[in-house]
Amino acid sequence: MRIVPRHPLAxxxxxxxxxxxYAARAAAGGEGSLDMLPVLEALALILVLARLGGALxxxxxxxxxxxxxxxxxxLGNLGLVGFHGFDSLRSLPVVEAMAQLGVLFLLFQVGLESxxxxxxxxxxxxxxVAVLGVVAPMLLGLGVSQWFLGQLHPLSHWFVGxxxxxxxxxxxxxxxxxxxxxxxxxxxxxxxxxxIDDVLGLVVLAVVSGLIAAADTGRAFDAMGLxxxxxxxxxxxxxxxxxxxxxxxxxxxxxARLPGEGLLLSFGVAFCFLTAFLAGKxxxxxxxxxxxxxxxxxxxxYQALRERxxxxxxxxxxxxxxxxxxxxxxFVLMGMGVDLTxxxxxxxMGFAGALTLAAVLGKQVCSLGVWxxxxxxxxxxxxxxxxxxxxxxxxxxxxxxTIGGVRVVDDMVYSAVVVMVAVTTxxxxxxxxxxxxxxxx
Amino acid sequence: MRIVPRHPLAxxxxxxxxxxxYAARAAAGGEGSLDMLPVLEALALILVLARLGGALxxxxxxxxxxxxxxxxxxLGNLGLVGFHGFDSLRSLPVVEAMAQLGVLFLLFQVGLESxxxxxxxxxxxxxxVAVLGVVAPMLLGLGVSQWFLGQLHPLSHWFVGxxxxxxxxxxxxxxxxxxxxxxxxxxxxxxxxxxIDDVLGLVVLAVVSGLIAAADTGRAFDAMGLxxxxxxxxxxxxxxxxxxxxxxxxxxxxxARLPGEGLLLSFGVAFCFLTAFLAGKxxxxxxxxxxxxxxxxxxxxYQALRERxxxxxxxxxxxxxxxxxxxxxxFVLMGMGVDLTxxxxxxxMGFAGALTLAAVLGKQVCSLGVWxxxxxxxxxxxxxxxxxxxxxxxxxxxxxxTIGGVRVVDDMVYSAVVVMVAVTTxxxxxxxxxxxxxxxx
Numbered sequence: 001m002r003i004v005p006r007h008p009l010a011x012x013x014x015x016x017x018x019x020x021x022y023a024a025r026a027a028a029g030g031e032g033s034l035d036m037l038p039v040l041e042a043l044a045l046i047l048v049l050a051r052l053g054g055a056l057x058x059x060x061x062x063x064x065x066x067x068x069x070x071x072x073x074x075l076g077n078l079g080l081v082g083f084h085g086f087d088s089l090r091s092l093p094v095v096e097a098m099a100q101l102g103v104l105f106l107l108f109q110v111g112l113e114s115x116x117x118x119x120x121x122x123x124x125x126x127x128x129v130a131v132l133g134v135v136a137p138m139l140l141g142l143g144v145s146q147w148f149l150g151q152l153h154p155l156s157h158w159f160v161g162x163x164x165x166x167x168x169x170x171x172x173x174x175x176x177x178x179x180x181x182x183x184x185x186x187x188x189x190x191x192x193x194x195x196i197d198d199v200l201g202l203v204v205l206a207v208v209s210g211l212i213a214a215a216d217t218g219r220a221f222d223a224m225g226l227x228x229x230x231x232x233x234x235x236x237x238x239x240x241x242x243x244x245x246x247x248x249x250x251x252x253x254x255x256a257r258l259p260g261e262g263l264l265l266s267f268g269v270a271f272c273f274l275t276a277f278l279a280g281k282x283x284x285x286x287x288x289x290x291x292x293x294x295x296x297x298x299x300x301x302y303q304a305l306r307e308r309x310x311x312x313x314x315x316x317x318x319x320x321x322x323x324x325x326x327x328x329x330x331f332v333l334m335g336m337g338v339d340l341t342x343x344x345x346x347x348x349m350g351f352a353g354a355l356t357l358a359a360v361l362g363k364q365v366c367s368l369g370v371w372x373x374x375x376x377x378x379x380x381x382x383x384x385x386x387x388x389x390x391x392x393x394x395x396x397x398x399x400x401x402t403i404g405g406v407r408v409v410d411d412m413v414y415s416a417v418v419v420m421v422a423v424t425t426x427x428x429x430x431x432x433x434x435x436x437x438x439x440x441x
Numbered sequence: 442m443r444i445v446p447r448h449p450l451a452x453x454x455x456x457x458x459x460x461x462x463y464a465a466r467a468a469a470g471g472e473g474s475l476d477m478l479p480v481l482e483a484l485a486l487i488l489v490l491a492r493l494g495g496a497l498x499x500x501x502x503x504x505x506x507x508x509x510x511x512x513x514x515x516l517g518n519l520g521l522v523g524f525h526g527f528d529s530l531r532s533l534p535v536v537e538a539m540a541q542l543g544v545l546f547l548l549f550q551v552g553l554e555s556x557x558x559x560x561x562x563x564x565x566x567x568x569x570v571a572v573l574g575v576v577a578p579m580l581l582g583l584g585v586s587q588w589f590l591g592q593l594h595p596l597s598h599w600f601v602g603x604x605x606x607x608x609x610x611x612x613x614x615x616x617x618x619x620x621x622x623x624x625x626x627x628x629x630x631x632x633x634x635x636x637i638d639d640v641l642g643l644v645v646l647a648v649v650s651g652l653i654a655a656a657d658t659g660r661a662f663d664a665m666g667l668x669x670x671x672x673x674x675x676x677x678x679x680x681x682x683x684x685x686x687x688x689x690x691x692x693x694x695x696x697a698r699l700p701g702e703g704l705l706l707s708f709g710v711a712f713c714f715l716t717a718f719l720a721g722k723x724x725x726x727x728x729x730x731x732x733x734x735x736x737x738x739x740x741x742x743y744q745a746l747r748e749r750x751x752x753x754x755x756x757x758x759x760x761x762x763x764x765x766x767x768x769x770x771x772f773v774l775m776g777m778g779v780d781l782t783x784x785x786x787x788x789x790m791g792f793a794g795a796l797t798l799a800a801v802l803g804k805q806v807c808s809l810g811v812w813x814x815x816x817x818x819x820x821x822x823x824x825x826x827x828x829x830x831x832x833x834x835x836x837x838x839x840x841x842x843t844i845g846g847v848r849v850v851d852d853m854v855y856s857a858v859v860v861m862v863a864v865t866t867x868x869x870x871x872x873x874x875x876x877x878x879x880x881x882x
Contacts, residue, residue: 036541037721044714047707055699064701097535100477258496260505262765266488269766273485280478321759322766324703325710 042089043098043329049075050328065174066429068328072335080340090336099333102326104290108272109323110173111294112316113182114191122185126192128369133193133384134200137164137362144354149413153403155212160409162208163394163417164359164387166201168425169194169291171386174327175429179436186376186436190383191291193366195237197384198288205394209401216403236282237292240275244296247271256304264305265318271297334425337418348412352419359420360385360427379435386428391421483530484539484770490516491769506615507870509769513776521781531777540774543767545731549713550764551614552735553757554623555632563626567633569810574634574825575641578605578803585795590854594844596653601850603649604835604858605800605828607642609866610635610732612827615768616870620877627817627877631824632732634807636678638825639729646835650842657844677723678733681716685737688712697745705746706759712738775866778859789853793860800861801826801868820876827869832862 053071054064078086089095141161145152149160172190176182182191248271255267272293279289299306299314306314363384367377395417398409409417494512495505519527530536582602586593590601613631617623623632689712696708713734720730740747740755747755804825808818836858839850850858 036538036727037718039538040545040714040718040721040727044711044718047711047714051696051699051701051704051707055701055704058700094535094538097477097480097538104481255492258492259499260492260496262769263492263496265762265765266492266769270485270488273481273488277478277481277485280481286477286481318762321706321762324706325763328703328707 038088039092039094042092042095045075045086045089046095046329046332047325050332053332054328064178065171065331066426068331069335069426072332072337073340074335075332076336077340095329096333098326099330100286102323102328102330103287104272104276105319105323106173106327106330107169107287107290108294109316109319110169110177110182110191111291112297112319113177114188114291114295122188122192125370125372125375126189127196128371129189129193129366129380129384130196130200130369132369133167133197133363133366134165134204136365137359138162138204140164140358140362141355144351144358145413148351148354153215153406153408155208155215155403156408156413158208159212159398159401160355160413160417162201162204163391163398163409164355164362164420165197165204166387166391166394167194167197167363167384168386168391168421169198169287171425171428172383172432175432176383176436179433181436184436185374186379186383189370189375189380193380193384195288195291198285201394205397209397212401212403212408216401236279236284237288240278240289240292241296244275244292245298248293248297249301252302252305256302256308261308264302264309264315267305268297268302268315268318345412345415348415349419351412352416352423355416356420356423359387359424376435379432382428382431382435385431386425387421391417479529480533480535483533483536486516486527486530487536487770487773488766491773494773495769505619506612506772507867509772510776510867513773513778514781515776516773517777518781536770537774539767540771541727543764543769543771544728545713545717546760546764547614547768547771548610548728548731549735550757550760551610551618551623551632552732553738553760554618555629555732555736563629563633566811566813566816567630568637569812570630570634570807570821570825571637571641571810573810574608574638574804574807575606575645577806578800579603579645581605581799581803582796585792585799586854589792589795594656594847594849596649596656596844597849597854599649600653600839600842601796601854601858603642603645604832604839604850605796605803605861606638606645607828607832607835608635608638608804608825609827609832609862610639610728612866612869613824613873616873617824617877620874622877625877626815627820627824630811630816630821634821634825636729636732639726642835646838650838653842653844653849657842677720677725678729681719681730681733682737685716685733686739689734689738690742693742693746697743697749702749705743705750705754705756708746709738709743709756709759786853786856789856790860792853793857793864796857797861797864800828800865817876820873823869823872823876826872827866828862832858 049071050068053067053069053074055067057067057070058064075086075089078084138158138161141164142157145157145160149156169191172194173182176184176187176190181187251267251271252264255263272290275293276286276289279292280286297315302315306312364381366384367381370377370380395409395414399407399414401408490512491509494508494510494515496508498508498511499505516527516530519525579599579602582605583598586598586601590597608631610632613635614623617625617628617631622628692708692712693705696704713731716734717727717730720733721727738756743756747753805822807825808822811818811821836850836855840848840855842849
C-alpha cells in the first residue's frame with residue numbers, strides 16, 4: 001500500500017476543499033454505543049478453546065473439527081457445574097455473525113476448489129443422489145414421527161420428515177478438505193448433491209409450510225406462489241453459473257485496470273457476499289450462493305490481478321487466514337447450542353434415536369443413485385449423513401408454525417431434531433475418514 | 442489441516458460415546474433468526490466502493506484512505522439526491538463491529554511493527570509531546586468555547602476542550618504505514634505520544650465528567666473514585682508491557698507444543714482481543730490494548746510456531762489479508778457518518794472553524810516537547826493533528842451529560858466537533874505525506 005504523491009500541496013487544497021463540504025450527522029451520537037468488549041472477550045475465548053479442543057483431538061488423530069465442537073459443548077454447559085460467567089456469550093449477534101461468515105468463507109473456498117466442468121460431469125449422479133437423499137429420509141422420518149407421535153396432525157409428520165431432507169455440506173466439506181479429497185469423484189458427487197439437496201429441501205420446506213399455513217387459516221393454498229418459490233430456488237444455481245461466470249470475468253477484468261492493492265481479495269469476497277445475498281433473496285440458504293460464487297470464479301478471471309501481487313497469491317491463499325480465524329468460531333457455536341440436561345428425558349432420547357436412524361439409513365439409500373463403475377457408493381452415503389445447521393433452521397421454523405393453535409414442532413420434536421443433527425454431524429467425520437482411507441479395490 | 446486417523450473404528454465409537462451426551466437446547470430456536478442478508482449486502486457494497494474510491498485517489502497519487510472516506514461520504518449522503526435504498530446500512534451493528542475489529546487489527550499490526558526498546562528510546566520525547574498535545578489544545582478549545590458560547594456553564598467549556606485532547610492514531614498510522622515510515626524516529630514519537638495522549642485524554646475526560654456529575658447532582662466529587670480511574674488508566678500500559686511480554690512468551694511456548702495448524706494466527710489474534718478487552722475494562726479505548734498487544738508480541742516468542750508453517754509466514758503476514766478486508770470498512774463507515782446538510786447553518790461552521798484551528802494549532806505546540814537534534818518537529822506536529830473516533834466518542838458522551846437540566850454538549854457543539862474531527866482527519870494525510878517526503882536537511 002505504498003503511495004507516491006506528486007502534488008502534495010495541490011492535494012492538501014483538494015482535501016481541504018473536500019472537507020469544506022463536511023459536517024455533522026446528529027444521529028451519529030449512537031454510533032459509539034456499540035459495546036465491543038463482550039465481543040472481544042468472547043472471540044478471544046472461542047479462538048483459544050477451539051484450538052485447544054482441536055489440538056486435543058489431533059493428538060489422538062481425530063479430526064480437529066470434533067475438538068472444536070467439544071470445546072463448544074464444554075463452554076455451553078459450564079452452567080451444569082455452577083459456572084455462569086460465560087452465559088452471556090450465547091446472545092452476541094456479532095459473534096454469531098462471525099460464525100455465519102465463517103461458513104460462507106468455508107463454502108466459498110470449497111467452491112473455489114471445485115470446477116463447473118467437473119461438477120457437470122457428475123451432475124447426473126449428483127442429481128439422482130440428491131433426489132433419493134431427500135425422498136428416502138423424508139419418508140422414513142414421516143414413518144418414525146407417525147409411530148412415536150400418532151396424536152399430531154398429519155402435516156406435522158411431513159414437517160418432521162422435511163427436517164431430515166437437507167444435507168449440511170459444511171462438515172463433509174471440512175473432512176474432505178482435511179483428507180485432500182474435495183476434488184475426488186465421490187467428493188464432487190457429495191458436494192454437488194448437497195447443493196441440489198439444499199435446493200430440494202428448501203422447496204419441500206416451502207411446500208409443507210405452505211400446506212400448514214393453508215390448513216391453519218383455512219385459506220386456499222396458493223399454487224402460484226408455490227410455483228414462484230420453486231422456480232426461484234431451482235433457477236438460482238443455473239442463473240448463478242451462467243450469469244456469475246460472465247459477471248466475474250467482467251468484474252475482474254475491470255478490477256485489473258484499477259490501481260491499488262488488495263483488489264483481488266476485496267472483489268472476490270464482495271462477489272461471494274453478493275451471490276450469497278442473492279441466494280438468500282431467492283429463498284435459498286446463503287451458503288449455497290457462497291458455494292456457487294466459488295464454483296464460477298476461475299483463476300483465469302483474475303490472472304492479471306494475481307500477477308500484480310508480489311507473492312503471486314491466488315484467492316484461496318488470501319482467504320486461508322480469514323477462514324482459519326472464522327471457521328472454528330462456527331463449530332464452537334454449534335457445540336455451544338447443545339444442552340446436556342435434555343438427557344434426563346428418556347422419551348426424547350427414544351424418539352431422537354429412531355429419528356437419527358431414519359436420517360442415517362435414508363441417506364444410505366441415496367447412493368443407489370450413483371450409476372456406473374469405480375465409484376465408492378458407501379463413501380457417498382456416509383458423506384451425505386450430516387444435517388447440521390439447515391436441519392436446525394428447519395426445526396426452528398417449524399416452532400413458529402401452528403395448526404389449530406398447536407405448534408407443528410413442539411419442544412420434544414425440536415430436541416429430537418437437535419440430537420439427530422448432532423449425532424449425524426459427529427459420526428460423519430470418523431466414518432468418512434475411515435471409508436476414504438481404505439485401499440480402493 | 443491434514444489429519445491422519447489411526448484407529449477409525451475406535452474413534453467412531455468414541456464419537457458415538459461423546460454424542461450420547463448430546464441433546465437439545467430449547468433456547469437454540471432463536472439462533473437461526475439472525476438475518477445475515479442485510480449484512481452481506483452492506484459488506485459487498487462497502488468492499489467494492491472502498492476499493493473504487495481508493496483506486497480513484499491512487500490514480501491521482503492521493504492516499505487510498507481519503508478515497509475510502511469519500512466513498513463513505515457519497516454512500517452516506519445519497520439521500521440528498523433522493524435515493525434512500527442504502528439508508529438501512531447505517532444501523533447494522535455487525536458491520537459496525539467489523540469496522541471496529543478493523544481498527545483493532547490495524548493498531549495490532551502497527552504495534553507488531555513497533556518495538557518496546559525503540560519505543561522506550563523515544564519515551565521522554567513522546568511523553569512531553571503527549572502532555573503538551575493534551576494541555577495546549579484543551580486550553581485553546583476552552584478559549585474558543587468561551588468566546589463563541591459564553592452562555593454555557595464553565596464546565597461545558599472544559600468539556601469542549603477535552604474533546605480536542607486525544608490524538609486518533611488510526612489515520613496517522615495508516616499514512617505512516619503507506620509511506621513505510623512507521624519505524625522512523627518521528628513515527629515512533631507520534632505513535633508513542635498518541636498512546637500516552639489517549640491515556641491522558643481519558644483521564645481528563647474522567648475528571649471533567651466527574652466534576653460535571655458532581656455539579657449536576659450537588660454530590661461531593663469522589664476523589665477516591667477519580668484516583669482509581671487515573672491509576673487504572675496510567676497503570677494499564679506499564680502492566681501490559683511487563684505482564685504482556687511474559688504472558689505472550691509463555692503462551693506461545695505452550696502453543697508451540699500443541700499439534701495442529703493455525704495456532705499462530707488464532708493465539709495471536711486472541712492475545713490482541715484479550716488485551717483490547719482488558720484495556721476497555723481499565724477504562725481505555727480498546728485500540729490502546731490492541732496496540733500494546735502488538736508492541737509486546739515479539740517474533741522470538743512464536744519462532745517455533747512460525748517454523749512449522751510451510752511458508753514460514755509471520756503474524757504480520759497472516760494478518761495482512763484480514764486487515765485488507767476489514768480496515769476499509771472502518772474508513773467507509775467514518776465517511777458515512779458525515780451529513781452534508783449541516784452546511785446550511787453558518788453559525789455552526791464559524792464555531793467549527795475556530796475549533797478546528799484550535800485543534801490544529803494546539804497540536805503544533807506539542808512538537809516543542811521534542812528535545813535533541815535531527816528530529817523533524819513539524820512532521821510530529823502534523824502527525825498529531827487527527828482526532829478521529831476518540832473525539833467523536835468524547836462528544837457523544839458529552840451529549841449524555843447535563844448540568845441543571847442543560848446538556849453539556851448540545852447539537853451545535855456536537856456538529857462542530859464532528860467537523861473538527863473530519864477536517865483534522867482529512868488534512869493530515871496530505872500534509873504528512875508532503876512533509877515526510879521532503880528531503881531531510
